[in-house]
Amino acid sequence: AQSVSQHNHHVILSEAASLELGCNYSYGGTVNLFWYVQYPGQHLQLLLKYFSGDPLVKGIKGFEAEFIKSKFSFNLRKPSVQWSDTAEYFCAVNSNQAGTALIFGKGTTLSVSS
């Protein structure tokens, strides 16, 4: 069965620090990869996605992620976090088939202090 592991449950950073959130998945086939973010009191929204092509993908708000197929990883990065990045971050995977539901990791809570 597909599964998604997020390595950090809670990350605490100061403003301007760099961020890297780990995500590993277990599936041998072709996958689509996503990072979603849930800001306090807001909808779950898409940060970035990878379907194919360049393994380094850029998303909204300065986030990027790198797909490393050999490591089954899709880590999220941001060079300099802001207080407004405080949120919960979810990595998700589905297979490259029509209509397959997303499998989510358990989430990482990011707290940024100003």
Added chain:
Amino acid sequence: DGGITQSPKYLFRKEGQNVTLSCEQNLNHDAMYWYRQDPGQGLRLIYYSQIVNDFQKGDIAEGYSVSREKKESFPLTVTSAQKNPTAFYLCASSIVGLGEQFFGPGTRLTVL
């Protein structure tokens, strides 16, 4: 505006009662999904539907039921058989085949 609406935002029910959560989308998406979110558990799939009048069980379907009579609507019923129904419920939709899902604002259900 195109999007997904869920109602109500907060719902309180007594133990033993069935309750139905509404989800409507005007994005013309074929696929719709229901997830349950619990603290520290991420999102877990309850049911999904790729086409009208058809749906499949997800990982935690026991104690839940759905219907898909219209493309725009995918209501979820939490039955009295669901042992721990208090949770945050999220509805999503997507164009079948593209993977990216769009989420509604959620319904927080509390069973007293």
